[in-house]
Amino acid sequence: MLTFTIRRLIFAVPTLLFTALIIFLLLELAPGDPMSNVPLTVPDDVKQQMRLALGLGEPMHIRFFKWIVQFFWIEPLNLFDQMFGTTFAEGKLRVISWQSRSPVIDIIAERIPQTLWVVGTAYVVAIAIAIPVGIYSAYRQYSFFDQAGTFITMVGYSVPPFFSGVLVIVVFAVNLGWFPSIYDTTHKVVDWDSFVVQLKQMIMPVMVLALQITSQISRFMRASMLDNLEQDYVRTARAKGMGEGTVVMVHVLRNSMIPVVTVIALGIPAIFGGAIITEQVFKVNGIGQLLITAIQANDLPMVQTLTFIFAVLIVLFNLLADVLYGILDPRIRYD
DSSP states (O other), X not given: OHHHHHHHHHHHHHHHHHHHHHHHHHHHHSOOOGXXXXXXXXXXXXXXXXXXXXXXXXXXXXXXXXXXXXXXXXXXXXXXXXXXXOOTTTTOOOOBOTTTSSBHHHHHHHHHHHHHHHHHHHHHHHHHHHHHHHHHHHHTTTSHHHHHHHHHHHHHHHSOHHHHHHHHIIIIIIISOOSOSSOOTTOOOOSHHHHHHHHHHHHHHHHHHHHHHHHHHHHHHHHHHHHHHTSHHHHHHHHTTOOHHHIIIIIIHHHHHHHHHHHHHHHHHHHXXXXXXXXXXXXXXXXXXXXXXXXXXXXXXXXXXXXXXXHHHHHHHHHHHHHHHHHHOTTOOOO
């Protein structure tokens, strides 16, 4: 397993470099000019100097190489300096946002906690609900619980976040007045009362995100359980006198989790993309809203870095899913 993990990490390097190149080229072809937001009263020669200061006067391959060096070398060195008080990255040019003139990674680091509060909680809640629901629906196939769960998950997965988000705001914030309609990103948790306030403002965005995640995972869990409940090893275990709980929750569940692990692992990066819409609806000042504002302002370094971070998450969680395969099923060996 260790050899497989190291080999996959090595293969991930050219994959990420190729992905970075594709992202860079797509953004180069995208319409828009960072100087479009500059007032018309600014002379053309000043705009040209501003373009040169942003690095836009250099050839495309030089800019791509500089961005790769900054992202993979200078930014990790800067993080190392902050952690251990060294000066390895001192004086080196970092990836700078065209919009705020601040380091891109620092801005992203400020926004990530807000996104993790919402996305992380939603994913944990969704998994905690979806797996038991999927197990029981499969074990009680065609029961009222199974049919009701199928209908609810079908509706939950079909309704887009921009509709469900507005719907819960109208019902729970406007009509009932239970929760705030806007997420206060400046709120800090320092005691129990502030924690309750944080919990109240998280409920609606978490509800919207968890609805789609729960619908998807529970359907996969149910289908996988149904496939394994009909296998010969289940009948053999029952014939040996094993308890029904042991058969279902130990033997069947462990084998059924293999395809579900893929959905869970690969769904983590995908939910950050889904959080873009949810953060816009509830005004969560996270990386999703940061990406939207960067696109609107033609802030290519910010858009490029955020998009590439999503690609890195996909590669890493794909690797995590492969490693978990070997843990869940001893028959799978990579070495």
